[in-house]
Amino acid sequence: MNSVTVRVPAKVNLQLAVGPLRDDGYHDLVNVFHAVSIFDEVTATAATGMSVRVEGESADQVPEDGDNLAIRAALALAGHAGRPYGVNLLIRKSIPVAGGMAGGSADAAAALVACNELWGLGLPREDLMEIAADLGSDVPFALLGGTAIGTGRGERLTSLDVAGTFHWVFALADGGLSTAAVYAECDRLRQASGELVAWPQAAEALLAALREGDAEALGAQLGNDLQPAAVALRGSLAHTLDAGREQGALGSLVSGSGPTCAFLARSAAHAGELAAGLKDAGVARDVITAHGPVPGPAVV
Numbered sequence: 001m002n003s004v005t006v007r008v009p010a011k012v013n014l015q016l017a018v019g020p021l022r023d024d025g026y027h028d029l030v031n032v033f034h035a036v037s038i039f040d041e042v043t044a045t046a047a048t049g050m051s052v053r054v055e056g057e058s059a060d061q062v063p064e065d066g067d068n069l070a071i072r073a074a075l076a077l078a079g080h081a082g083r084p085y086g087v088n089l090l091i092r093k094s095i096p097v098a099g100g101m102a103g104g105s106a107d108a109a110a111a112l113v114a115c116n117e118l119w120g121l122g123l124p125r126e127d128l129m130e131i132a133a134d135l136g137s138d139v140p141f142a143l144l145g146g147t148a149i150g151t152g153r154g155e156r157l158t159s160l161d162v163a164g165t166f167h168w169v170f171a172l173a174d175g176g177l178s179t180a181a182v183y184a185e186c187d188r189l190r191q192a193s194g195e196l197v198a199w200p201q202a203a204e205a206l207l208a209a210l211r212e213g214d215a216e217a218l219g220a221q222l223g224n225d226l227q228p229a230a231v232a233l234r235g236s237l238a239h240t241l242d243a244g245r246e247q248g249a250l251g252s253l254v255s256g257s258g259p260t261c262a263f264l265a266r267s268a269a270h271a272g273e274l275a276a277g278l279k280d281a282g283v284a285r286d287v288i289t290a291h292g293p294v295p296g297p298a299v300v
């Protein structure tokens, strides 16, 4: 086999509960991940060295060297296999870069699946999961797909039962937000307010809404503890979120560390109307519709 292409979805966090800052600089999280139908494609082609090229959505903002998460994933897999394998990776991006939709983690997960196939390693998903956890806290979910709850730093995952399909609208912003900067702002805001930070807990009503496929109930339960920090760093997000609510979204939130905003619709048709309304309101660089949950990375 000379080349393998893997398609991998973006994620939105339906609940992101952030615990107090730990001594090691991380936070304990309760993170309900939901994979949605916005896809990057990673093609792995046999080569002697390691290289990566990026095309598509905001490709100029993605490193094409050893900092690229997909190359780091390929190197980690070759290290695990104990052989000096080579690969050329071509990433076709549709997932917004630094948009809070875990595009880099998705590309890393896709690279693991593609290289496992290209190099004929035949490693089971459990082995890829271990490598994924070392690459970053969002990479294990990117490998799993569907809908799942993550605890710890987000990397201890349990898949969740979801009835039916939910329909989403995503408002993409100009430029990204650094995840580290958003966490730092969250800590700063909490310290300034003197608020006692609760231990993060899963919202039972949110899990029930997912089990029952109840979009109205899910919309009411969406929550992201990073949202005040993302809005503090990017004031325009408040207008974007307001516009979605005014246009009848069942719920709205900043996706992960932002600045992408997610809106839940009643149906595919309602998502189309909501997207058109948000485009007319001029509150986003681009507006796209998607559905979830969708499965994780797959060879195409």
Ligand code: ATP
Pocket (backbone or CB within 6 Å): 061, 062, 063, 067, 068, 069, 070, 091, 096, 097, 098, 099, 100, 101, 102, 103, 104, 105, 107, 108, 138, 176, 177, 179, 256, 257, 258
């Ligand atoms: P998360 O939701 O996990 O916080 P994000 O969606 O906000 O992540 P990414 O798109 O993953 O952000 O990108 C974060 C940074 O990682 C970018 O600024 C980019 O420079 C770097 N990066 C490294 N590899 C990749 C990749 N393959 N795709 C996108 N960004 C990458």
